[in-house]
Amino acid sequence: NLDFINLFCKAIHSSQKQEAMEAQKSYTKEFLKTFKPNQYRIALSPNARRVDSFEFANILKNQANIAFFIGGAYGLEEKFIQDCHTQISLSPLTFSHKIAKIVLSEQIYRALCLIHNHPYHK
Numbered sequence: 001n002l003d004f005i006n007l008f009c010k011a012i013h014s015s016q017k018q019e020a021m022e023a024q025k026s027y028t029k030e031f032l033k034t035f036k037p038n039q040y041r042i043a044l045s046p047n048a049r050r051v052d053s054f055e056f057a058n059i060l061k062n063q064a065n066i067a068f069f070i071g072g073a074y075g076l077e078e079k080f081i082q083d084c085h086t087q088i089s090l091s092p093l094t095f096s097h098k099i100a101k102i103v104l105s106e107q108i109y110r111a112l113c114l115i116h117n118h119p120y121h122k
């Protein structure tokens with residue numbers, strides 16, 4: 001199953017008009033409400049390490065419950081990123097949330113195909 005949880009509450013909306021640190025803190029506060037203790041948490045950050053599809057598949061391989069976190073216009077708080085189990089970059093380019101979710105979804109599908117020896121990845 002793949003579920004998207006989009007967070008954009010009043011606190012996040014108002015913080016976007018302030019400074020970067022306030023916006024990042026508002027995302028952290030909302031994210032901490034959503035994940036469960038048994039989830040493997042992956043932060044998406046343009047400054048994180050870049051992985052290829054095979055490395056991405058290996059990250060997902062032994063995880064049953066994964067949560068991916070995509071920050072807002074100002075990104076994620078550095079502490080939140082470090083508190084996740086791992087951090088990856090989809091690209092050094094900046095994507096809108098819609099595009100980032102499409103790229104991430106395709107890479108999840110590709111990783112599952114690799115894990116299950118399906119020919120899609122070629």
